[in-house]
Amino acid sequence: EDQVTQSPEALRLQEGESSSLNCSYTVSGLRGLFWYRQDPGKGPEFLFTLYSAGEEKEKERLKATLTKKESFLHITAPKPEDSATYLCAVHPQGAQKLVFGQGTRLTINP
Amino acid sequence: ETGVTQTPRHLVMGMTNKKSLKCEQHLGHNAMYWYKQSAKKPLELMFVYSLEERVENNSVPSRFSPECPNSSHLFLHLHTLQPEDSALYLCASSQLRGTGNTIYFGEGSWLTVV
Numbered sequence: 001e002d003q004v005t006q007s008p009e010a011l012r013l014q015e016g017e018s019s020s021l022n023c024s025y026t027v028s029g030l031r032g033l034f035w036y037r038q039d040p041g042k043g044p045e046f047l048f049t050l051y052s053a054g055e056e057k058e059k060e061r062l063k064a065t066l067t068k069k070e071s072f073l074h075i076t077a078p079k080p081e082d083s084a085t086y087l088c089a090v091h092p093q094g095a096q097k098l099v100f101g102q103g104t105r106l107t108i109n110p
Numbered sequence: 111e112t113g114v115t116q117t118p119r120h121l122v123m124g125m126t127n128k129k130s131l132k133c134e135q136h137l138g139h140n141a142m143y144w145y146k147q148s149a150k151k152p153l154e155l156m157f158v159y160s161l162e163e164r165v166e167n168n169s170v171p172s173r174f175s176p177e178c179p180n181s182s183h184l185f186l187h188l189h190t191l192q193p194e195d196s197a198l199y200l201c202a203s204s205q206l207r208g209t210g211n212t213i214y215f216g217e218g219s220w221l222t223v224v
Binding site: 004031032034036041042043044045046049087089091096097098100101102103 | 114116141143150151152153155158160165166200202206211212213214215216217218220
């Protein structure tokens with residue numbers, strides 16, 4: 001069964017304190033791995049797509065990396081506006097849907 | 111104009127009411143989705159439409175009835191709902207292709223069943 005597990009469930013950091021969020025997955029075949037950001041009361045906002053192990057993508061203070069079993073979302077020198085829930089999802093082979101993890105709720109204190 | 115637009119943003123309905131959620135995508139995509147998001151649970155896929163045909167129905171109760179009249183519009187018709195159906199309902203769209211399909215979400219419709 002295709003499955004996505006995100007850790008930690010919640011993370012509280014001080015402004016400027018870098019850290020990483022983890023997304024572990026098991027799929028029969030991977031067509032893509034996705035990261036989204038979701039602010040309270042809003043729909044998820046697309047951040048990155050990764051397709052193969054070793055791939056990396058960056059956007060401002062965020063960098064996503066991918067291995068054959070997991071993905072990391074690295075946050076460098078975060079600011080309070082980076083506070084949100086970060087969702088990871090995989091697109092399994094042969095499926096027309098994404099399978100989501102439960103998310104990591106990130107809080108950056110000023 | 112945002113890529114995926116959902117209306118209404120908030121809806122309160124009684125258990126005997128009939129209402130509909132509407133979604134419109136302006137991205138030229140050929141697939142549309144309904145997802146349900148409840149507190150402390152992962153996003154749950156409800157329905158997938160590809161080229162206006164329903165291709166997936168994830169064991170959703172019949173009190174939820176989707177309709178996709180064309181590739182840009184998607185509806186979710188609601189009737190005789192239960193309080194546990196209260197959640198954020200998200201519409202999304204994507205362009206189907208060989209590699210992973212990036213899906214884009216709307217802002218969601220908050221549904222409260224009383």
